[in-house]
Amino acid sequence: MLAHASTSIPSIDASATPAQLRRFFYAAYCDTPTPLRWLSAVRPYVCPFDKLLQFVRDGADVLDVGCGAGSLLALLAAMKKIRRGVGCDVTAAPLESARAAAQRLGAENILTFELIRSVAEAPEGPFDTVAMVDVLHHVPPRDRSDVFAAAVRRVKPGGVFLYKDMTARPGGRRLAHNIDDYIFTREWVEQVPEGAVEAWAGDHRLTLVHDEYLPRLIYGHELRVFQRPER
Template identity: 60%
Template sequence: MPSSSDALTPKTLSGFFFDLYDDAPRPLRMLIAARPYVCPYDKLVSFVPQGATVLDFGCGTGTFLAVLAAIGRLRHGTGCDVSPAPLAAARAAAARIGAADRLDFAPIKDVGSAPEGPFDVVAMVDVLHHIPPADRAQAIAAAARRTAPGGVFIYKDMTDRPLWRRFAHSLDDLVFSHELVRQVRQGEVEAWAAQSGLHLEHTEYIPRLVYGHQLRVFRKQ
C-alpha cells in the first residue's frame, strides 16, 4: 500500500484487498477486490485527518477502516454492522495488517445502538439506502450525535439520478443483497444534517462505471 492517500488508485486498492482477504471464500474475496472500481475509497480517505478516531456505520468487512489503518491515517477505528457475519473477515484483516489494537468491530441492532463516541470522523458509506425511508432522518441524527464538536461526518451513497444509473444500483442490490431498495433523494440528507447541527463543507458527484455516487462531507458545529 502507498503511504500517501494521493497514490491510492482503484487498481492499487483492488490488489491490496485481494491479498488482505485471502482467507475469505473466493466469491467474497473477488467481490471485495472489485469494490474499489465501484466505491471511491480514494476520495473518502482524503477527508479523514491524520490521527483521527473513526466510527464506520455499516462497515461490512471493514475495508474502509483497513485502508485508513494501512496508510497510517487513523489513531483508532470502530466498525459496526447489523450483519455480524462480515465482521469476522474484518477482524482477520485487521490482524493481518497489524492493526488489531487500533480497530474494533461490533455487531449492532440498528444505528441507534452504535458506540456513542464521540469520534473525530463518522462515516456512513452506502448504508442509508438500506434503511427504511421513515428511519433515515433518525439515522443521520444518530451519526451527528456521535460526531465530536469540530469533527467530520462523511456521507456517501448511490445517486438517484439519472434513471439509468439508479436502475443499475437497484439491480446491483437486488442481485447481491437480495433487497429492493429505494434510493435516497437528493437534498434529503443535507436537510436532515442541518437539523442535527452539521454544516455542509463538500459536495461531489462521482461516476464510476455504470454507478453514480453522491459524496457529502459535513462539519459538526
C-alpha cells in the same frame, strides 16, 4: 477456499489507483471466504475510496457505521492515517472478515468491530470522523432520519460526518445500482432523495463543507461532507 498465510500485502497510500487498491484488498482479505474476498477486491472500481480518504484527518478516531467487511477502516489503518477505528454493522459474517483483515494487517490493536442491532447501539464516542457509506439506501425510508440522527450525534465538536451513497438521479446509473443490489441482496432498494441528507444535517446544526457527484463505471455516487461546529 482460503489463501496461504504467506500472502504479502502491498503497501498503499492516498494516491493509489483502483488497480493498486484491488491488489491491496485481495491480499488483505485472503483469510476470508473467496466470494467476499473477490467482492472486496473489485469494490475500489465502484466505490470512490480516493475521494473519501482526503476528508479523514491524520490521527483521527473514526467510527464507520454499517462498515460491512471493514474495507474503509482497513485502508485507513494500512495507511497509518488514523489513531483508532471502530466499525459496527447489523450483520455478523462480514465483521468476521473485517477482524481477519485487521489481524493480517497487524492492526488488531487499532481496529475493532462490533455487532449491533441498530445505530443506537453504536459506540458513543464522540469521534473525529463518523462515516456512513452505502448504508441509508438499505434503511426503510421512515427510519432514515432517525438513523442519520443517531450517527451524527457521535461526531465530536469540530468533527466530520462523511456520507456517501448511491445516486438518486434518474437514469441508467440509478438503474444499474438497483439491479446490482437486487442481484446481491434480493432487495429492490429505494435511494435517498436528493436534498434529504442536507435537510437532516441542518436540523443538527451541521455545515455542508463539500458535495460532489461521482460517476464510476456504470454507477453514480453522491458524496456529502458535513462538519459539526466547534461549540
